[in-house]
Amino acid sequence: MKLDYLQALKRIDEARGAWVLHGQEPLLEQNLIDAFRSSWQKQEIERQRYDITSVSDWKTVFNALNSLSLFSNQLAIEVHGNIKPDASGLKELKNYLQHNEQNLLLVVMPKQDSSSLKTSFFQVIDANGVNVALTANYPKDRQQILAVEAQKLGIQLANDAWQWLEQHHEHNLLAAKNSLMRVRDTFADAEVIQIDHLYACLQDQSRYSTFDLSDALLAGNLAQSIKIFQYLIASGEPSSLILWSISKEMRLLMQLFEQPHNALQLGIWKTKVSAYQQALRRLNPQAFLNWPTLLLRIDSSIKGSGSENPEHLILQAISSMCGKELFQPFSA
Incomplete structure (x- = not known):
């Protein structure tokens, strides 16, 4: 049986037989291990841990699984390593799965490639045990996982704050969870965590941030905007986060142009309304017609599906927001 992380979390108390956790997400691995250990303690299940450094270590594991202490009715064996059982070990594994319905073998492994997942060991696990891939490949999955973490911490984030958090940490779930803990402690009285809360809490000692870029763009300061953009690129800021801000x-x-009296409803902070209004007075609405296409071109170039240079396109977007033309038409 194959389960994802969230499905596995719901089945921990009933876990028996053999479970394998594998992946490269430390937050997911640690959360599941902590949940297993808590469940074992609650159910008074004896726990033993083994680190596999050679194939022969599996013999010790299976010997332990088949022998209970005088004080235990159930046993949980926690195994860490990247060495799979050999033919003899697989025979022991199959025998254990067929005859021992009370104990649990929990194997924790690093990320496995596609060929490893096709080996006899994983075929046995898929058919008779539980295979949990510790992955979160899509934004929706990562947000669901972090939403569970936020719920445990007793905080709620605005929708755009979730997007900012993910971009800020470049999909690092463990770093994102640490930031949730930090913002919870910093803004304990906030009903809903907004981007400004995250930024105020998580800003580092960098000279500029994407928030500085946004302020310069709204002010129409092209020279300062380009200076900040170049600094962000040089300091390793992800292009995807810069694009998200722009x-x-x-x-x-564009929304405020269509709904000039609904600034607050659109999510613009009260202290920033005048900056957006001034930007609208400065800009030619005709430029708005080109913005959606330009954003799509930037997104495609960042993802590698376009042939254009993403930094050049971002500079075009910056100049357009400042009411300037980056490239002047050539005249003879």
Whole structure:
């Protein structure tokens, strides 16, 4: 049986037989291990841990699984390593799965490639045990996982704050959870955590941030915007996060142009309303027609599906938001 992380969390108390956890997400691995250990303690299940450094270590594991102490009715064996059982060990594994319905073998492994997942060991686990891939490949999956973490911490995030958090940490779930803990402690009285809360809490000692870029863009300061952009690129800021900040400001300006009296309803902070209004007065609405296509071109170039240079395209977006033309038409 194959389960994902969230499905596995719901079945821990009933776990028996053999479970294998594998992946490269330390937050997911640690959460599941902690949940297993808590469940074993609650059910008074004896726990033993073994680290596999050679194939022969599996013999010790199976000997332990088949022998209970005088004080235990159930046993949980926690195994860590990346060495699979050999033919003799697989025979022991099959025998254990067929005859021992009370104990649990929990194997924790690093990320496995596609060929490893096709080996006899994983075929046995898929058919008779539980195979849990510790992955979160899609934004929806990562947000669901972090939403569970936020719920445990007793906090709630605005929708765009989730997106900012993920971009800020470049999909690092463990770092994102640590940031949730930090923002919870910093803004304990906030009903809903907004982007500004995250930024105020998580900003590092960098000279500039994407928030500085947004302010310069709204002010129409092209030289400062380019200076900040170049600094962000040089300091390793993800292009996807820079694009997210620019596209957010572009969307808000276009929406405010259509709904000039609904700034607060659109999500613009009260202290920033005048900055957006001034930007609208400065900009030519005709430029708005080109923005959606330009954003799509930038997104494609960042993802590698376009042939254009993403930094050049971002510079075009920056200049357009500042009401300037980056490339002047050539005249003879």
